[in-house]
Amino acid sequence: AQSVTQLDSQVPVFEEAPVELRCNYSSSVSVYLFWYVQYPNQGLQLLLKYLSGSTLVKGINGFEAEFNKSQTSFHLRKPSVHISDTAEYFCAVRINQAGTALIFGKGTTLSVSS
Amino acid sequence: DTAVSQTPKYLVTQMGNDKSIKCEQNLGHDTMYWYKQDSKKFLKIMFSYNNKELIINETVPNRFSPKSPDKAHLNLHINSLELGDSAVYFCASSLADLSTDTQYFGPGTRLTVL
Numbered sequence: 001a002q003s004v005t006q007l008d009s010q011v012p013v014f015e016e017a018p019v020e021l022r023c024n025y026s027s028s029v030s031v032y033l034f035w036y037v038q039y040p041n042q043g044l045q046l047l048l049k050y051l052s053g054s055t056l057v058k059g060i061n062g063f064e065a066e067f068n069k070s071q072t073s074f075h076l077r078k079p080s081v082h083i084s085d086t087a088e089y090f091c092a093v094r095i096n097q098a099g100t101a102l103i104f105g106k107g108t109t110l111s112v113s114s
Numbered sequence: 115d116t117a118v119s120q121t122p123k124y125l126v127t128q129m130g131n132d133k134s135i136k137c138e139q140n141l142g143h144d145t146m147y148w149y150k151q152d153s154k155k156f157l158k159i160m161f162s163y164n165n166k167e168l169i170i171n172e173t174v175p176n177r178f179s180p181k182s183p184d185k186a187h188l189n190l191h192i193n194s195l196e197l198g199d200s201a202v203y204f205c206a207s208s209l210a211d212l213s214t215d216t217q218y219f220g221p222g223t224r225l226t227v228l
Contacts, residue, residue: 032215038155043118043204044219051215088155094215101147101159101170102217 002027002093006105013112015083021076021108023091031093033074034102035065038088047089050074051096061085086112117141118220120205126226127195135190135223137205145169145210146188147217148180151202160203163188164210192225200227 007022025031032051036044048059055067065076074091088109092102118139127133139146147170148160161180162170168180177193188207192199205220 034216036219043221044157044206046216046218049216090157101162101172102149102157103159104157107155107157 002031002095002103004091004093004103004105006089006091006108008108009106010109010111013081013110015112015114016080018079019077019081019085019110021089021091021110023074023076023105025072025074025091025093027072027093027095030096032096033065033067034092034094035059035063035074035076036090036092037061038090038107040087044090047076081110081112083112083114085110118205118207118218120203120220120223122223123221124224124226126228128228129195129197131195132191132193133195133225134192135203135205135225137188137190137220139186139205139207139218139220141207141209141218143207143209143218144185145208146182146185147206147208148188148190149204149206149219151204151222153201157204161188161190195225195227197227200225 003026005024034049035047048057050057050067058064088107091105121136145164147162151157163182166182179191182188202222204222206217208217
């Protein structure tokens with residue numbers, strides 16, 4: 001079975017500061033990795049994903065993540081955050097079989113203040 | 115252009131009632147999902163359909179019954195609603211192609227059982 005641990009439930013930062021949201025996963029088989037963002041009272045939007053290839057993945061809104069197989073991590077980073085980045089961020093994994101479900105972490109609340 | 119749509123967006127009902135949530139996708143995807151997000155924002159898969167066939171059925175009370183009339187629709191019917199069913203329900207869809215497989219989420223349906 002697969003599992004995802006998001007190490008921080010809440011991350012408060014000031015505007016224009018860098019941020020890292022941590023995600024570790026556990027799986028006995030190869031997995032694909034995803035980060036989704038959920039703005040208040042909205043659905044989930046894909047930020048970025050790792051399927052294969054380069055371990056550094058760039059996504060929307062200036063976010064990037066690095067897949068580290070030895071540490072089973074997929075941390076999300078942004079060099080300079082904006083107030084509008086305030087949202088819930090979910091890390092998720094899926095085994096590399098088409099049509100299988102996402103296994104989500106419990107989410108990290110990113111709060112950006114001025 | 116709405117990719118994955120759900121109706122209704124909000125649903126308030128009394129315990130014991132039967133209700134349905136509808137989901138439609140216009141992305142040409144062949145796989146659809148229902149996820150439940152609880153009050154702590156934890157997301158968990160409930161069901162998954164591929165080409166109208168049930169492929170994932172997690173441990174969900176049999177009061178919940180998904181129905182897929184065609185590849186573009188996956189509805190969720192809930193009988194005898196209970197207080198614990200209060201949650202946000204998300205529909206998602208994907209193409210069963212490992213090279214591009216990304217799940218796109220609807221805006222969610224917030225169900226409140228009184």
